[in-house]
Amino acid sequence: MRTSAKTKDRPDTAEVTASLSEVDCGEVAGDMRTRAQYSADASNYRRLPVAVVFPRTRQQVIDTVAVCRRLGVAITCRGAGTSTSGQAVGEGVVLDFSRSYHRVLELDPQARTARVEPGIVLDDLQRAADDHGLRFGPDPSTHSRCTLGGMIGNNACGSHSLAWGRTAENVLELEVLTYRGTVLTVGEMSAAEIDAAVAEGGERGKLIAELHGLARDHLALLRTELGRFPRQVSGYPLEQLLPERRFNLARALVGTEGTCAVVLSAKLRLVPTPPVRALVVLGFDDAWAAADAVPALLEQHPIALEGLDRALTDLVTRPDGRAAIATLPPGQAWLFAELGGEASDLPARAQALAAAAAGCTGAEIITDTERMTRLWRVREDGAGLATRLPDGSEAWPGWEDAAVPPAALGAYLREFTALLDRHGLRGAVYGHFGEGCLHVRIDFDFDTEQGVGVFRRFVGEAADLVTAHGGSPSGEHGDGQARSALLARVYRPEVLTLFRRFKDAWDPDNGLNPGMVVRPLAVDADLRVDPRRRPLPLTTVLPFHADGGDFAKATRRCVGVGKCRTTAHRGDVMCPSYRVTRDEKDSTRGRARILYEMTQGDVITDGWRSAEVRDALDLCLSCKGCSADCPVGVDVAAYKSEFLHHHYRWRVRPASHYSMGWLPLLSRVAAKLPGPVNRLTHSRLAPLVKRLGGIAAERDIPRFAATTFVDWFRARRPGGPGERGPVLLWVDSFNNHFSPEVLRAGVAVLEHAGYEVRVPDGTQCCGLTWITTGQLGIARRLATRAVAALRPSVEDGVPVVGLEPSCVAALRTDVPDLLATPAARQVAAATTTLAELLVHRTEGWVPPRLAARSLSQTHCHQHATSGFDADRILLERLGVANTVLDSGCCGLAGNFGFERGHYDVSVAAGEQVLLPAVRAAPLDTVVLADGFSCRTQIAHGSERVAAHLAQLIASALPDRPTELPFTEPPRTEKPDTEIPTTERPAT
Template sequence: MTSTAQGVGSLDAAAVAAALDEADCGTVAGDAGRRAQYSADASNYRQIPLAVVFPRERQHVLNALRVCRGLGVPVTARGAGTSTSGQAVGPGVVLDFSRWFNRLIALDPRARTATVQPGIVLDDLQRAAAEHGLLFGADPSTHSRCTLGGMIGNNACGSHSLAWGRTADNIVELEVVTYRGTVVRLGEMTRAEIDAAVTAGDDRGELIAALDRLAQRHLATLRTQLGRFPRQVSGYALEHLLPERRFHLARALVGSEGTLAVVLSATVRLLTPPPARTLVVLGFPDAGAAADAVPALLRHEPLALEGLDRALTDIVTRPGTRAAIDTLPAGRAWLFAELGGPEDALPRQAAALAGTAQQAAGCTGHEIVTDPVRARGLWRIREDGAGLATRLPPGSGGESGAEAWPGWEDAAVPPDQLGSYLRRFTELLDRYELRGAVYGHFGEGCLHVRINFDFTTERGTAVFRAFLADAARLVAAHGGSLSGEHGDGQARSALLPLMYGPDVIALFEEFKNIWDPDNGLNPGMIVRPLPVDGNLRVSPHRTPLPLATVFPFHADDGDFAKATRRCVGVGKCRSADHRGEVMCPSYRVTRDEKDSTRGRARLLYEMTQGEVITDGWRSTEVRDALDLCLSCKGCSADCPVGVDMATYKSEFLHHHYKRRLRPAAHYTMGWLPLLARLAARFPRLVNALTASRLAPALKRLGGIAAQRDLPRFADQTFLTWFRRRTPRGDGRRGPVLLWVDSFNNHFSPEVLKAGVAVLEHAGFRVRVPDGTQCCGLTWITTGQLGIARRVGRRTVDALAPDVRAGVPVVGLEPSCTAALKSDLPELLDGDKDARALAGATRTLAELLVHDAPGWQPPRVEGRSLSQTHCHQHATAGFGADATLLARMGIDNTALDSGCCGLAGNFGFERGHYDVSVAAGEQVLLPAVRSAAADTRILADGFSCRTQIAQQTDRGGTHLAELIARALPPAGSSAPPAPSLLPTDKEHARD
């Protein structure tokens, strides 16, 4: 048997890309940047492809296969690249279906079926089905970005497979093409249909004849060794070839990991969900006790029965989610049981399940969760498990933040064996001195775990190999499956002989040879496997480039390569769902991997390796991939492993442009605080120039988008006004230091004035820093870190006496407040005063809610929409603001809009306008335009208010302004009669 993979090393990437491009295969990329982006998935493995193809239509796929067949190049089909086993990386050509080959072809509510292209995202299908009261049963935790093609490849399951089955159980028909170009439609077949197909004698008939002969020769093996329990998905699903399963070739192809054929379309079955659901959370002393309780709980027929232990929840740091965890029932492990049915029957069902649980040994308590917001927060922990578990908490076998890896990610055993298996597995971890956070689908005996393997040393890699072999034997001894849903891939294919006898392995090879005799589709997976320790993403045989950094990256041991490999590929940044999250604004617009946090992290990691990206900090591929990063910092909060691309970008730009000419925008907007101070001397003259016929030329010179109106400088800065005024109020609460940011000081001083009024009314004595201080944000975002550090040092020194005296610092511009809280302490690494300043810094709402006991805000009846600044989302959240607005009697809707799209200098830079506006148009701008006239638009960020003002006929209002306008006049005890309607003057100003 000749493997197409054997000749890959001699092929030239440019020649392969040229041949594909000439053959009309869609969009073809063979450049180093694209190849680096697609070098890894969510597994431990790394292979640099020769080219990446983005087909737009069916014919593009057929053309690409024809070219690859002619060149002898292997093909790897890829969806969202969230595979944890290495099936989505390959040495040849990668077909990415997710970008354009992703349509819903048809949906038949009567037949309860949908036909889709393989690149459609599961959530997109679910939304379409929901319009008819239907859903697709399999729902993995990556539902917001995984594709149906990828789910078919790996036989994805998800939390509700207990009730609604795996992907295979919900497949009606597939249209596929083999490596040799045979297009065939597959489904279930009767004996008569098989005979008719064989009689036809065409390529399809020969394929079906060979498969029928295989099944008839091995009926006993198919019945006794395959499909023994629902989560046995290792190897090929040949049990579907049995006559009692109606020779269902489509379902036999599910889980084949792209090794047999390429999916062109899929017809899937849709279900009617129960009318209502409820969540029951059960506490246990450890995961083993939770596992022991599973068989009894299954008698209540839950929709889902998920487990997780304390090692996973200890990793969570997001304030809202942390609060949900802290109120879980006592214990060190929990089961999440979801029940479905008529709403009036659910309380009785939940009570019965809880009663059964209480009879289990060690059950520590239960909670029936009726608040949907709390339930979503708890489910989020489970959904983020694959990312959270990649960094271990303190006390988990190493320092805080120790790396943990997949590799033994999905083993499954029959549920009645789960407790025994879990205890033996824990003993195995102890024997190898390894640790991992366990979670997963306890109701089906399927465990997920990330383990702190050490791939940086020969010894650590040897431990990895030995552990996997012992773990495979342990699973086999419990009648289990090496893989319970994510497929075998490179992670487990070589271990299959420890689970199956030689007769089954030979059967798998025969099945592969019938479909793909050239071994052209995803070679090395399932049969003729690659070794488990080959192509590792981290290897002792590769030495990263010695790249010194300005930021300390303490959480990653000061290692920039380790920081970039925080991205393990779970791909949450590729989600188009805005609910409660910011990342990744540019990806949501372009749907291009290079514009995702993951794509950028992949490039940066490859830059540290110096192989496909060879010019280090000078890399143009990395620079171009970072160009559309908004530096919104959303990923630092939303990425389960805390990838902070804004910081990575700043670090890269610092080195990339060191002692080189920078883009014009770095000088105009990077140096804005200084330029604004100069403009403040002649604000009317500057405003006249920027509004004159010279404006287009000024924008071109400054690297500013021609479509943007330049903000007008205020006639008088806030600092000038403040230093001439007499303090008011009694100051009974003592001093507060108001941070005077450059944006509000020079462009919207009324925000800071309102802040002064509110703080004085609340009983604070308002002070401002001496001189003119700056947080350095604009220099940080443009990568001018030397200047940013000097500016930050000056600021910290100026504020240190007040901070040491316990004076709180309140900021009204979220981006600057976030810089004080997070960026400056990192930039001034080791500086105690910088750390103290971070701890002393508050948002206005935080100060009023937590540091002003007894103060009552004015009542302001009405409605509002609020846009949370992305930096506030990342560092402080909206909780204090929501509390304050509720106290004011305001019916507020916090928009799930993500970043406004302007993001400081990003939206003003030439070449960014279209992406900037498109990001705003996804949620924020339409919501503002459709809001009722009496609904106030709240936006604390200067960028957010600017985007709203320039793209709608409405104006944004800062929280400080909203409160200040409702305060009684100075010296008056009469309550005001506030209105939520913006005045004409406010419209004009905004």
């Protein structure tokens, strides 16, 4: 194993950033945190850039290239950084187009074309085109974050390339910039146009003459060696220079991985969206049988034909994903065959396709859009799911993307499986079976020199194997550092010579992404996990069981697929702050990367005391969305708690850690004199109180209730016989002290359902606020007390019901992780939400009927742990017409939105979906939000008051009649169980 050769006498970061800043190149970053975050993509490689530039305009791109050329610094262009082959990392300047250089410049529905800047995310283009019934054909699984510039660089394909081809077939023109500063627009050219360009001379004429001569002199070689089947992506697509391809320089640049020119803009072909789709899911005994069935199925003309095996579906953890795969036809592998067309034709076509599936163990035709979406999501999450095997072993790219002609797929897959077995390796297989392209993540051992040697030998033998089957080491992800050095095993020397000539014609200075495709870096150089590097000896409080207690291994769960960089709301929560700032440091990936660099100690050198890590974690809301939405289960909320615990150990903490971190204890004190405390926090001294507490000046401090729920409950008599037996109601600090009416409504509902309601002895707390602020020692003591108080009842089979989703999540996940005891796990298993108890454990209970409409905000912690399915079922049984918002986190997230310096991001997160939807909701629509933080954010950002599900149910109970104020004017006082919908609260 070796490292890549370093550039001699390369200017240092200070000189480069100063030179770039002297000219208007956009935002220039040379700080260690940013450089560390851009040192890796979704591959196995790690290369620290000298600086990162974020251009906003075309001229800033041109100026950046000019400065780098003058300094002799290489440039690596980058979109979302989801490349699995290492072509999005480099030691020079990284040019990130995704943050600001991402406009749709022109969209012509009649011509079915669009012109875009390279940083635009594919889904953003799709939304713009969808207004006209159009779409861009290629759709990689990373469509929610991948950029068109990255797709052009890698010649991306996606699931529907059967219908609409690769990116190359959908690019009409490119406006590009060479390293030497020449700007030119390229596309297809006739012989007359070629002659005219050559005669005109200049840099453009010279370039076209050289490339035309290359093609003219090697026609037979280009026709026989390249472009043999659709997924032959490895190397440069020089077949596009053939006269029958109309000497298309734009398409010849697609797939060159940023090594030849910088894309300034692209003119793209759009295609009509099929009016109706149907998904035929076919089961097979194994992936080999599924591969064998492909040729016959292709004759049915599906628009997509994807495969996955049991090894991948076993890795699905999301509740909606598990529900989706539970209904798959019997088998150990499946093909997803999608048909598109007119509704009248699809049933017969779907039946014919199912009948053509030789060896099929079962088939199902699906037309329900929601169910199709859930199944496609399992397939799209494959790149992340496959990075961990069922036993927790790490799996890596490196042989991620090979393709063979579809007719050879079954034979290739059998031999490939045998090759894995010979090397003692494992991996989950999935991919574009319809085009012979397989994806697999393999459990290479990069922690040892021996394991790296196995990796090196394996990829060499795999290259020989795929070549023997007429295939290509890359089928859509490009060669990058992972496969460029293998091209000598795939192509004849004459072809490699043509690749070098093509690169040198465009980039004679080798200034653009050096080491990729030609003159390649070694496949085992610059590995992100290097056995020669000794990580810092870091001891953690949290156990990180899934990663063997290894914090470095936990942080490198992030393999860079970048799902956290999604800006559109598609039922995901992560990552709220990234959706506001679009800054890599505020993504789950960016935070995981900087934490991993901290564990290594050579780039971020201060360990737990690192200011760079502290700043990267500052805008993490601890929403826990990443723990569920990240396909690999990266849990930055846990990493943040661990870091803050060590970072501030024996040091003065931020004021908010004392005011809001200790809120449950302070609330007990305030509850003794709620009136005076409320008058103080809403008096002229309120600004001083907020400043001392580290609270944002823009926030109103919530008012303490006149009577806590606990005081009310212990003074009351039971409201029913409790024939179903006891239930333990968890009294969370938020509702107990600020909104006891929620807990009182919960008692009414539980007693109506036949339960005897009890509360834990003493005053208990799950420790959530101490966990989120990284005060894990105190949190552990509080959690231990809580478990001790709950355990006797739990051992008797009594369920624990919580009404505050964040506390329910803490009892289910945080507390057992923090304590790692059988008692904590027992309590976690007994803890349930109100909806789960009533839907799944209360047989025979008939809920009251309520003809109402509601709008629901799902708490982010509930999304991460239990989901909304039980709530949805319960609302249907109530007769409520409910709409669940695709809003993600509300933005307040406990202490986050109250902390000074976070207000703008907090409100911006709420304004993306939640607050506008609440303001637009009719007055007769109940706004439901079980989380105290969600209700507070809604109150602060609108004229509406949100209710808890328990309050909604209680309002319909026959023995507690309460009219809902759907159309009434706001009142100043309301009964405890009323559902307020128009009045702004006093908070």
